[in-house]
Amino acid sequence: MATVKLIDYEEAGPEVRAVYDDIMATRKSDWVNNFWKALAVDPALLRRTWESVKQVMAPGALDPLTKEMIYVAVSATNGCGYCINSHTAVARAKGMNDAMLAEVLAVVGMANETNRLVQGFQVELDAVFADGGRKT
Amino acid sequence: MATVKLIDYEEAGPEVRAVYDDIMATRKSDWVNNFWKALAVDPALLRRTWESVKQVMAPGALDPLTKEMIYVAVSATNGCGYCINSHTAVARAKGMNDAMLAEVLAVVGMANETNRLVQGFQVELDAVFADGGRKT
Amino acid sequence: MATVKLIDYEEAGPEVRAVYDDIMATRKSDWVNNFWKALAVDPALLRRTWESVKQVMAPGALDPLTKEMIYVAVSATNGCGYCINSHTAVARAKGMNDAMLAEVLAVVGMANETNRLVQGFQVELDAVFADGGRKT
Amino acid sequence: MATVKLIDYEEAGPEVRAVYDDIMATRKSDWVNNFWKALAVDPALLRRTWESVKQVMAPGALDPLTKEMIYVAVSATNGCGYCINSHTAVARAKGMNDAMLAEVLAVVGMANETNRLVQGFQVELDAVFADGGRKT
Amino acid sequence: MATVKLIDYEEAGPEVRAVYDDIMATRKSDWVNNFWKALAVDPALLRRTWESVKQVMAPGALDPLTKEMIYVAVSATNGCGYCINSHTAVARAKGMNDAMLAEVLAVVGMANETNRLVQGFQVELDAVFADGGRKT
Amino acid sequence: MATVKLIDYEEAGPEVRAVYDDIMATRKSDWVNNFWKALAVDPALLRRTWESVKQVMAPGALDPLTKEMIYVAVSATNGCGYCINSHTAVARAKGMNDAMLAEVLAVVGMANETNRLVQGFQVELDAVFADGGRKT
Incomplete structure (x- = not known):
């Protein structure tokens, strides 16, 4: 298991939820994979990484x-x-x-x-x- | 410089020349780059690597x-x-x-x-x- | 599982036990982790690696x-x-x-x-x- | 030399200059190193990488x-x-x-x-x- | 499990079977390990890799x-x-x-x-x- | 050039000279290569690395x-x-x-x-x- 606690949507704060919402909206899906739930330990890391991946893979x-x-x-x-x-x-x-x-x-x-x-x-x-x- | 002597066409034996000829024919060029001239220290390695690259990159x-x-x-x-x-x-x-x-x-x-x-x-x-x- | 047999304290010879004892004394703990039990297949490798780690991480x-x-x-x-x-x-x-x-x-x-x-x-x-x- | 042309401040467009300006302001220096001049081939890559480095290294x-x-x-x-x-x-x-x-x-x-x-x-x-x- | 279906001898086509036969004959064994069963997804990749390994490891x-x-x-x-x-x-x-x-x-x-x-x-x-x- | 000053025998202190002497004696040579002259920035690192290499390569x-x-x-x-x-x-x-x-x-x-x-x-x-x- 991961070396940090995976953070599910339900227990996430507003910064993390905002990123999860954007991931799901961008992908037209209703879930978020574990990678993002691990990064959520550091909301700035989560946001930066997601924004970068979204930009690079477009x-x-x-x-x-x-x-x-x-x-x-x-x-x-x-x-x-x-x-x-x-x-x-x-x-x-x-x-x-x-x-x-x-x-x-x-x-x-x-x-x-x-x-x-x-x-x-x-x-x-x-x-x-x-x-x-x-x-x- | 390389850890083995690079072998030019002029000094190469028939096995090596045959591969060099095929490289040039395949690429429609009149020269062979240093990578192949280093592999020529071992004609079997040269042939095998060239045949593989030619097949994989086709x-x-x-x-x-x-x-x-x-x-x-x-x-x-x-x-x-x-x-x-x-x-x-x-x-x-x-x-x-x-x-x-x-x-x-x-x-x-x-x-x-x-x-x-x-x-x-x-x-x-x-x-x-x-x-x-x-x-x- | 490891590609060599892990050696527990009980079955270890005196050279290996001496290193295990020093690991436990240095760390103020009462056990040795699997890494060292694998290296014990070669007592010289075990001793050298432990002495190096102890020195470098001090x-x-x-x-x-x-x-x-x-x-x-x-x-x-x-x-x-x-x-x-x-x-x-x-x-x-x-x-x-x-x-x-x-x-x-x-x-x-x-x-x-x-x-x-x-x-x-x-x-x-x-x-x-x-x-x-x-x-x- | 680099596989893309390094872009100096004088020849850079406004998007690239804006990033160079921020690099120099953040570092309190009057020059930009070659890494950024290579990334400038793609202004979006330049901006994203700089913003990330600035955030991560703060x-x-x-x-x-x-x-x-x-x-x-x-x-x-x-x-x-x-x-x-x-x-x-x-x-x-x-x-x-x-x-x-x-x-x-x-x-x-x-x-x-x-x-x-x-x-x-x-x-x-x-x-x-x-x-x-x-x-x- | 592998990202492609492993192909067993029974379900393999003649190209793949020919390579499997040569692997077993060369090794004097009666089975083929999973690596080759994965490569069999691409018979040319299977053949080329096996011929290379056989030549290099001889x-x-x-x-x-x-x-x-x-x-x-x-x-x-x-x-x-x-x-x-x-x-x-x-x-x-x-x-x-x-x-x-x-x-x-x-x-x-x-x-x-x-x-x-x-x-x-x-x-x-x-x-x-x-x-x-x-x-x- | 190296990111630390290479230390020649003439300018080395006794700890470093002792290792250089052992390198030369072990190798039956009259010089020390640059790798060791870089490690000499940290005499303990120099000694530990040399003792390890000597033991492992014997x-x-x-x-x-x-x-x-x-x-x-x-x-x-x-x-x-x-x-x-x-x-x-x-x-x-x-x-x-x-x-x-x-x-x-x-x-x-x-x-x-x-x-x-x-x-x-x-x-x-x-x-x-x-x-x-x-x-x-």
């Missing part, structure tokens, strides 16, 4: 499904079980099927393998890749 | 640009400078602009932040997220 | 509570559940309350986020920060 | 120096050179001396060592440490 | 037991419970005893400690270690 | 070359450039050739890939691998 230059798949990729690299399960579930709800998940993780596996080969051999950067290929 | 359930952005996301999480620069360059060549790169990294940053909050508070998984939301 | 230029909070911060970054729970418990026993824990993890989350933004964008170091600001 | 249940030392500890664990140098410099400016830095890193080293020993031996959690020692 | 310049111990060392550093348990079990079957496991993990712990001390202090490389000591 | 159930290769494997996984270069150089001095280095890193790459596939799919442990295959 449609922009990338669509929300691509963003969720990147979230899964990072969480798999970090080995965070809660994060992998919850973001895989959200990505599925947004349209990711088994074939797409398998390809996300195939890239994750390959990137983790080649990252360590590059580092292990201490390969120096090719001049053409300097600055990540920007031309400005 | 179009499939996900398009090649999405795959490159996931590669960048993992490499940023692992802090591999060569990998970040080279895959950012390739992603740019495939159509990623500054706005898309900034959103990739914004998601990477947010996922790394929330991964550690989840782990730091040891949040238990909500039942609805079990098995990553699969229904089978 | 009061010095930093107070013991600050050291425990840094331990929690690193363990959260590494996602080690045992380590997070045990060092959070010890930090609580030394005076860390929920508000302090939330701030520790807020910093951990922020550092993990900005570490990846810096790496993802490959930001070059400002001259003024060279050598970590030392003036010698 | 005095609260923990003092600003303790927070900076935790930032250094996480950055050392992640191996982010820019982050280590810049936050070490800021921590020094807030009062951290060599002896304190050495103790921060001694704890970081010890935590990274024991985290991996715990994981490598797959040690099961002692019941007394469940929930990080909370009593609620 | 006897070569290093013997198979040394390779398994390196696998355990990396898995302990990454905190992957499944990987630690399964590769520890395989290493034991190949001759690793408790004393050897303890030394593997002692080196893993020490390397993780000193890696972070080096990074935390940002130690510059001695000239004699450039290129990992190669003389070519 | 011949035991594993030979010193195998231990060095495990050190390289962990350092490659963590991306510590100093550590990779220095331990690769030491391993070469102890007999590791290019073919062996390539196999070490091939295993490191494969382990990092499959670690993330296991975590990404959240594969549950097979009963036979429980406790890492120990029978006690």
